[in-house]
Amino acid sequence: MSEQSEALVKKVTDNGITTLTLNQPERRNSLSVAMLEALSTELESVSDDPETRVVVLAAAGKVFCAGHDLREVREQFDSHEFQLKLFNLCSKVMQQIVNLPKPVIARVAGVATAAGCQLVASCDLAVAADTARFATPGVNIGLFCSTPMVALSRNVSRKHAMEMLLTGEMVDAIKAERLGLVNQVVDEQALDEAVYRLAKTIAGKSGFTLRIGKEAFYKQLEMGLAEAYDYTSEVMANNMQAADAQEGICAFLEKREPDWKDK
The missing domain is CATH 1.10.12.10 (Lyase 2-enoyl-coa Hydratase, Chain  A, domain 2)
Structure with missing residues (x-):
C-alpha cells in the first residue's frame, strides 16, 4: 500500500472488525480521485482477508464526507475525460462496497453530502450520531446528484429520494432513520459503542x-x-x-x- 493510501485511508483490524477511516478532515474527507483510489485499494485488500469479518467505514474530523472535491473538479472543468474518470471511479467504489463479501457498516458523525451521502447509502448498514446530517445538494450548484441518486433511490422511497434530490435540503439524523437511510441514531458520545456492538454481533456469525x-x-x-x-x-x-x-x-x-x- 502506498504512503498516500496510508495517509488518506487508515486501516485498523481488531477481533475480526476492520475499520477504514477517511483521513483528510482538512478537505472534509472529499472524494477526490486520490481518496477514491485509496479507498478502492483498501476495499480490495479486505475483500479476501480472512482476518476481516465486518468492515466499519468511518471518517476523521467533524465531517463524514462532503462529496466530490469541488476544487479538483473546477481545475478540470474543460476535461470531459477527467470528469468521466472521476464519476466512473466513484461508481466503482460504491459497487465494491455492495459486492464486498463482508458486511459494511457506515459510522456517520457530522455531515454526509452528495457523494458522501451516496457512500452512506451504499453501505449495508449505517449508524449515525444524532448530530449527523445528510443531503444531495447538487441541484443547488447546477450539478444534479445523478450518481448519488442510484444508491439513495435503492434505500429510501422514491418520493423521499426525489425530495432530497430536488430540494437539496439537509435531512437530520432522526429523519434519515425514518426514511431508511440509516439503521439507528444514537447520542454522539455513544456512537462508537453502538457501531462496534453491532459489528461485534455480526462478526460472531459464520x-x-x-x-x-x-x-x-x-x-x-x-x-x-x-x-x-x-x-x-x-x-x-x-x-x-x-x-x-x-x-x-x-x-x-x-x-x-x-x-x-x-x-
Missing part, C-alpha cells in the same frame, strides 16, 4: 454464511418475484450443504454455541 447471504440479498432485489424465489431457493439448498449450516443447526438443537469453520 463468515461463509454472511458472504452468501449478502450476495443473495442484492441479487434478488433486481429480480422479479418468481425469479427471486427460484434463485433464493437454490441458494438455501446449496447453503444447507455447507459445513457451517450443518454445524449451526446441530448446535441449535444441542443447545450449544456453534464452532464456525467459515465453509
Whole structure:
C-alpha cells in the first residue's frame, strides 16, 4: 500500500472488525480521485482477508464526507475525460462496497453530502450520531446528484429520494432513520459503542454464511418475484450443504454455541 493510501485511508483490524477511516478532515474527507483510489485499494485488500469479518467505514474530523472535491473538479472543468474518470471511479467504489463479501457498516458523525451521502447509502448498514446530517445538494450548484441518486433511490422511497434530490435540503439524523437511510441514531458520545456492538454481533456469525447471504440479498432485489424465489431457493439448498449450516443447526438443537469453520 502506498504512503498516500496510508495517509488518506487508515486501516485498523481488531477481533475480526476492520475499520477504514477517511483521513483528510482538512478537505472534509472529499472524494477526490486520490481518496477514491485509496479507498478502492483498501476495499480490495479486505475483500479476501480472512482476518476481516465486518468492515466499519468511518471518517476523521467533524465531517463524514462532503462529496466530490469541488476544487479538483473546477481545475478540470474543460476535461470531459477527467470528469468521466472521476464519476466512473466513484461508481466503482460504491459497487465494491455492495459486492464486498463482508458486511459494511457506515459510522456517520457530522455531515454526509452528495457523494458522501451516496457512500452512506451504499453501505449495508449505517449508524449515525444524532448530530449527523445528510443531503444531495447538487441541484443547488447546477450539478444534479445523478450518481448519488442510484444508491439513495435503492434505500429510501422514491418520493423521499426525489425530495432530497430536488430540494437539496439537509435531512437530520432522526429523519434519515425514518426514511431508511440509516439503521439507528444514537447520542454522539455513544456512537462508537453502538457501531462496534453491532459489528461485534455480526462478526460472531459464520463468515461463509454472511458472504452468501449478502450476495443473495442484492441479487434478488433486481429480480422479479418468481425469479427471486427460484434463485433464493437454490441458494438455501446449496447453503444447507455447507459445513457451517450443518454445524449451526446441530448446535441449535444441542443447545450449544456453534464452532464456525467459515465453509
